[in-house]
Amino acid sequence: MSDENGEGLSPIVKVISSMLFPFIMIFSFYVIMHGHLTPGGGFQGGAIGASAVVMLIVAFGARHTERRAGEEKLSAFESIGGTVFVVVALFGFIMAATFMSNFLVGTSVFGEIPPFGSNPGILNTGGILPILNFAVGMKVIGGLSAVVLAMALVSREDD
Amino acid sequence: MRKIAAIVFVAFFAFLLLAAYDMHDFGAPPSAMDDYVIENTQNETGANNAVTAVVFDYRGYDTLGEATVLFTAIAGVMVVLRRRGKNE
Amino acid sequence: MIYNIPFFAVILLIAVGMYAVIFKRNLIKIAIGITIVESGVNLFLITLGYREGGVAPIYTNLPSGVILPGGMVLPIPQALTLTSIVIGVAILALMLSFIIRIYQYYGTLDSRKVRRLKE
Numbered sequence: 001m002s003d004e005n006g007e008g009l010s011p012i013v014k015v016i017s018s019m020l021f022p023f024i025m026i027f028s029f030y031v032i033m034h035g036h037l038t039p040g041g042g043f044q045g046g047a048i049g050a051s052a053v054v055m056l057i058v059a060f061g062a063r064h065t066e067r068r069a070g071e072e073k074l075s076a077f078e079s080i081g082g083t084v085f086v087v088v089a090l091f092g093f094i095m096a097a098t099f100m101s102n103f104l105v106g107t108s109v110f111g112e113i114p115p116f117g118s119n120p121g122i123l124n125t126g127g128i129l130p131i132l133n134f135a136v137g138m139k140v141i142g143g144l145s146a147v148v149l150a151m152a153l154v155s156r157e158d159d
Numbered sequence: 160m161r162k163i164a165a166i167v168f169v170a171f172f173a174f175l176l177l178a179a180y181d182m183h184d185f186g187a188p189p190s191a192m193d194d195y196v197i198e199n200t201q202n203e204t205g206a207n208n209a210v211t212a213v214v215f216d217y218r219g220y221d222t223l224g225e226a227t228v229l230f231t232a233i234a235g236v237m238v239v240l241r242r243r244g245k246n247e
Numbered sequence: 248m249i250y251n252i253p254f255f256a257v258i259l260l261i262a263v264g265m266y267a268v269i270f271k272r273n274l275i276k277i278a279i280g281i282t283i284v285e286s287g288v289n290l291f292l293i294t295l296g297y298r299e300g301g302v303a304p305i306y307t308n309l310p311s312g313v314i315l316p317g318g319m320v321l322p323i324p325q326a327l328t329l330t331s332i333v334i335g336v337a338i339l340a341l342m343l344s345f346i347i348r349i350y351q352y353y354g355t356l357d358s359r360k361v362r363r364l365k366e
Contacts, residue, residue: 035208085226113205147236
């Protein structure tokens with residue numbers, strides 16, 4: 001792919017960064033999903049995913065990335081994450097007593113109870129914690145990418 | 160004006176140094192609440208990670224407030240850095 | 248008293264950051280000073296919860312021979328530090344966007360010249 005208006009970096013950088021992008025997103029998804037077993041969680045995995053999108057902005061230039069994944073799509077991604085967080089917390093209010101209560105512990109969706117003491121982690125545990133981790137991860141990825149894209153575009157409008 | 164600011168600055172940090180002499184010893188904090196959290200994480204929340212259980216389950220309301228702060232700051236940045244000439 | 252050194256390091260960081268906020272004139276240096284104060288406060292929260300000879304409070308593949316509530320580091324200050332770091336990032340993003348707009352409008356970054364209203 002040739003550069004149309006001479007922006008972005010050289011073709012070697014463009015090819016290698018577009019090959020590395022799926023692996024970084026898979027690693028970020030791994031850190032978000034195992035948040036209740038290993039160190040990590042929603043905020044840390046979201047920062048890794050946002051740095052992958054920023055790598056694409058640096059390699060391809062801001063105008064090209066604006067055409068593919070615009071600011072409206074990233075902002076909608078962030079809003080979906082925030083809405084899922086509040087809806088799951090309100091479900092706890094309907095099904096059990098208090099506002100953000102952990103109503104999935106003991107049921108079959110995410111709710112085994114691990115044996116006490118040291119164990120290799122079981123993924124099926126945790127109650128509502130994996131769902132909240134996923135919502136916060138989507139919120140952080142969308143938000144930080146939208147901020148960096150807006151700052152990169154505002155410094156180009158006086159050309 | 161800078162003389163008054165310099166004197167208040169030095170006095171405030173001398174007061175903070177005096178307060179640092181009265182802190183507890185560095186390796187032995189008072190820990191009644193954290194002992195309860197470490198012992199009862201696995202059968203109340205079902206998670207292996209005590210820090211994630213505190214952030215999302217025992218103190219989940221603070222995480223909701225932090226998500227609100229993040230959302231408000233990003234909305235403020237999108238309003239300030241808006242471009243002219245976008246088709247509405 | 249020589250073993251309370253992390254608390255003195257916190258006071259040094261906050262002093263450097265407050266010096267940059269009060270006595271410097273460039274707007275970017277003031278933003279850097281606010282971030283240094285933020286880092287000092289996060290360090291203070293983490294060093295409040297250290298227990299001597301402790302391991303991380305995670306039960307997955309725990310190393311053998313750890314006495315259970317006395318051999319782990321406290322988890323609650325780490326949770327508060329996580330929230331504080333994210334709020335610091337949000338504040339830095341908003342400050343930098345305001346600095347971009349001030350520079351586009353006034354043409355300078357000196358905090359004494361952007362104080363007057365332009366007629």
